[in-house]
Every structure is written in structure tokens, then in C-alpha cells.
Amino acid sequence: MIGLADCNSFYASCEKLFRPDLRGRPVVVLSNNDGCIVALSAEAKALGIRRGEPYFRCRTQLERGHVAVFSSNYTLYQDMSDRTVEILRSLACDVQPYSIDESFFSLPGGTDPETYAGRLYNTLKRRTGLTISVGIARTRTLAKVANHMAKHTRGWMVLREEDERAVLASTAVSEVWGVGWRYQATLVSLGLKTALDLACMDERRLQRFPVTFRRTVAELNGVACIESLPDVRRSFISGISFSVPKTSLAQIMQTLSCHCRNLSSKMARRNLAASEVFVQLGTDRFAEDYRLLECSAALPRASNYAPDLLAAVKPALEAVFVPGLRYKNSRVGVFGLCPLECRQWSLFDDESRIEAARKRDTMAALVGQRGDLRTLTDSFGDKRRICRSEFLSPCYTTRWSDIPGAG
Ligand SMILES: [Mg+2]
Structure with missing residues (x-):
């Protein structure tokens, strides 16, 4: 189960x-x-x-x-x-x-x-x-259904095989895990309203759907086929919308440094490194002269260290930046993620370069674990300061000064 x-x-x-x-x-x-x-x-x-x-x-x-x-x-x-x-x-x-x-x-x-x-x-x-x-149920998709029911009852629910059909008959097709809005219109047009209708779907009809969808149907019938979840992310994106538009390269650069710091922590916590960065700047998307500028750049070697990311981001920003525009948002993405231990070294990476890269991994990991350890990235912007967060609660569990007192 x-x-x-x-x-x-x-x-x-x-x-x-x-x-x-x-x-x-x-x-x-x-x-x-x-x-x-x-x-x-x-x-x-x-x-x-x-x-x-x-x-x-x-x-x-x-x-x-x-x-x-x-x-x-x-x-x-x-x-x-x-x-x-x-x-x-x-x-x-x-x-x-x-x-x-x-x-x-x-x-x-x-x-x-x-x-x-x-x-x-x-x-x-x-x-x-x-x-x-x-x-709890026979498959992940059925466990999702059971969990949904648990929320509306006493908090836990075991969906037994003999009860599956009855429960699926009272579950709307739109509530089934994996049936996104993409399929909903099609399913309605085929007259499939409940999860049970979906589970009993005609084999010939089913063949027209992609394999991920067919797996969902098999799971509803108790055949576990979503075995493991992809736990290695392929990309991370960090974005900010500005309440006051930014116009200068220096201002934008400051926001990009926030993203680099943010992405570095995200990757370090998962032991991942990126081999490519992506920069995107946008003006007011409701205005007629809306502009979206994008550029990507490769890192010399995969890294999760914020200064390495920033070094790749900087030329990408300079390539894409158009003076005179009023920018409303910026985003940085990291791609080509791989686990740190699987990182490819280049021909020119000798012992000392590899050693230096490993030290940077350690520093990134330290900053990732301890959000308040800022010495290494002090010159980097802080997303929390740039974003409006008027109603922010304390970090009760992660910052010494915010630990709630008793009494
Ligand atoms: Mg939830």
C-alpha cells in the first residue's frame, strides 16, 4: 500500500x-x-x-x-x-x-x-x-483520492480495493491527480464525468492519449505504474516584479544578484549545480510597447556558488539591456542541473581548479543552510528587501532572535 x-x-x-x-x-x-x-x-x-x-x-x-x-x-x-x-x-x-x-x-x-x-x-x-x-491506497493516484476524502472526514482514510469503485464514482474527473485542465474539455466532450468513467475508459479511445495520461488511468484501476517521482529538478527560476520601475543597469544588476543568491541556496540545499543561466527582463506587460528581453549564457563549469552564477549573468544582462526602457520585472533561471558529484570537469581543470571549485561548493552549502550567514554574499541584493513584504511574520524556527518566548 x-x-x-x-x-x-x-x-x-x-x-x-x-x-x-x-x-x-x-x-x-x-x-x-x-x-x-x-x-x-x-x-x-x-x-x-x-x-x-x-x-x-x-x-x-x-x-x-x-x-x-x-x-x-x-x-x-x-x-x-x-x-x-x-x-x-x-x-x-x-x-x-x-x-x-x-x-x-x-x-x-x-x-x-x-x-x-x-x-x-x-x-x-x-x-x-x-x-x-x-x-492510503493501492496506488499513488488512489492515495491522492483517499487523501482528499481524509481532509473532509477525520483526517485519515484507507481506501480498500473493494471500496475503490464506489469512491471513484463520487469523485469528479477534474479532481483526479494528473488530469490537468488540458484534458478536461476533451473528457467532458467524451461524456466522462467521474473518476470511475475515466477508469472504465474504452481501450481504443485511451490509445489516443499520451502515455502519462494512460498511466493515470491504470493507477485508478489499481495498477501502480508511477513508481518513483523525478527528484532531480531540471531548472529553478527566481523572479521579482518591481513596484517602482527600474531604469538603470546598476539597479537591475542588483536585483539579478538577489536571484543568484536565492538560486544558489536552492541548489546548494539539494546538492545540485547548474551549467547554464538565463536572464529575462520585462517592461509593463499591460502597456502597448511591452518588451520582453532574454539571454542565456553557459557557465565555464557547473556550479551553485552565487558569485559564479553572477559572473555568467553579468555579460548576459549587458547583452540584453536596452537603455531608456522602464523595467517592471527581472528573472534569472538556472538550467542543466546535475548533482554536484556528477559534475563534468573541463580539460583545463587541473587539481588546483578542482580544489577551488570544491571550496566554493562548501561555501555555497554553508550559505544555503544558514540564511543568516551573509558574509560571503554581503554585496548581493536581498530579495526580501527588494520585494514588498509588509506583513512578514518572524522566522520562528530558523533565526535565533525570532524564537518565540514562553509566557
Ligand atoms: Mg496541501
Whole structure:
């Protein structure tokens, strides 16, 4: 059997965790730069507030509903996610994080799924303070369905083979994991409304769909075919929208250094290095003379060290920058990711160069682990300072000065 542990309203729950005064109160979390709503607590959902809505448009509604508003605090969310995965690893087998708030796992041998699911739910709640639903079934896709049901019942759910058909008959096709909006119109036109309709889909019809979709259908029928999740990312992107347009090369360069620092930490935490960077600048996309400028550049050798990334980004920016434009956003992407230990050295990389690169890996790893260790990248911009984050909560679990006191 395969399990899925998924935290309910994750970002909003993390914000509530250290604020007992917010118990029962609606909470929303805003995107980077306080742009739009990215997460809501159940109480906020009940008020009819929707995800994706721009903050400025629903401000009055939020005030009227006494909604607590937070800027996104990814340091807090990532740390709570890491803690949860660590606890899960001590209780389950073969734990595979799927997103910041979801992990698949296998059940330890010889356990009764019902007893295990209940115990896991309670232990996770006690040790993290978060409500984490547990769904268990024969395949990952069915475990997703079970998890969805668990959220609306007592918090855990074991979907047994004999109950699968009945449950799928009451699950809308749009709720099935892997059936994206791309397929929805097609499925509706074929008259397939429920997950059970999908599971019973005619073999000949099915052949017209891509293999990933056919796997989803097989999984609904209890055939596990999504064995492992791709855990090596192919790219990371960091972006900022500016509230006041930027015009000079130096100003833009400062924002790109934020991205490099940010991407360096992301890669270092996962032991990855990039071989290519990508720079993108955009003007106001609602204006008639909208411009999007892009350029990519290769690194001399794969790295995750922020100064190495910046050295590649700089000429790319100079190549693409057009003076006189009013830039509204900048993005940097890293591509060609590989695990650090699989990095290719060039013909000219002698012992001393390899040694120096390894030292830079260590420094990047240190900065990645300790966000407050800034000496190495002090001249780099700080994304948190450039982005508007008016309602940022403290880093309760990762910064000494922010640890909440008792009493
Ligand atoms: Mg979730």
C-alpha cells in the first residue's frame, strides 16, 4: 500500500502555528511582493475569498472579515516542511517529498493500514502542530483520492480495493491527480464525468492519449505504474516584479544578484549545480510597447556558488539591456542541473581548479543552510528587501532572535 501525507492549508497553518491568538480566525498569505492571495485557511475560504485574487482588489473584503494577512515567509514554510519530512522518515518507509507540503511513503511491513494511518495522523499532529491528512491506497493516484476524502472526514482514510469503485464514482474527473485542465474539455466532450468513467475508459479511445495520461488511468484501476517521482529538478527560476520601475543597469544588476543568491541556496540545499543561466527582463506587460528581453549564457563549469552564477549573468544582462526602457520585472533561471558529484570537469581543470571549485561548493552549502550567514554574499541584493513584504511574520524556527518566548 502507498500513503500520501498532505498538510491542510499549509502556508496559512504555518502562520497560525506560532500565533494562538489566530485560532479560528481567517488567514491569507500573499505571493511575492504582496501581489495576490496564494494560500487561505479554511475560515478564509468560507468567507468566499479566492486564491489568485489580487490583494489590492480584495483589501476591503479582507478588512471587513477581520482576516489576518501575511506576506509569504518561505524560510518558515521550508523549515516546517523539512521538519515534517524528517518526522515522517522516522515513521514510514521510502518517503518521497512531492511538493513543499506533500510526501508519498510506503507502509512498514506487517502493519494494519487502518491502525497505522490513525497513529501516523496523530503523531504528525502532535510533533509538528500541523494538521496533516493521511490517505492510503493501492496506488499513488488512489492515495491522492483517499487523501482528499481524509481532509473532509477525520483526517485519515484507507481506501480498500473493494471500496475503490464506489469512491471513484463520487469523485469528479477534474479532481483526479494528473488530469490537468488540458484534458478536461476533451473528457467532458467524451461524456466522462467521474473518476470511475475515466477508469472504465474504452481501450481504443485511451490509445489516443499520451502515455502519462494512460498511466493515470491504470493507477485508478489499481495498477501502480508511477513508481518513483523525478527528484532531480531540471531548472529553478527566481523572479521579482518591481513596484517602482527600474531604469538603470546598476539597479537591475542588483536585483539579478538577489536571484543568484536565492538560486544558489536552492541548489546548494539539494546538492545540485547548474551549467547554464538565463536572464529575462520585462517592461509593463499591460502597456502597448511591452518588451520582453532574454539571454542565456553557459557557465565555464557547473556550479551553485552565487558569485559564479553572477559572473555568467553579468555579460548576459549587458547583452540584453536596452537603455531608456522602464523595467517592471527581472528573472534569472538556472538550467542543466546535475548533482554536484556528477559534475563534468573541463580539460583545463587541473587539481588546483578542482580544489577551488570544491571550496566554493562548501561555501555555497554553508550559505544555503544558514540564511543568516551573509558574509560571503554581503554585496548581493536581498530579495526580501527588494520585494514588498509588509506583513512578514518572524522566522520562528530558523533565526535565533525570532524564537518565540514562553509566557
Ligand atoms: Mg496541501
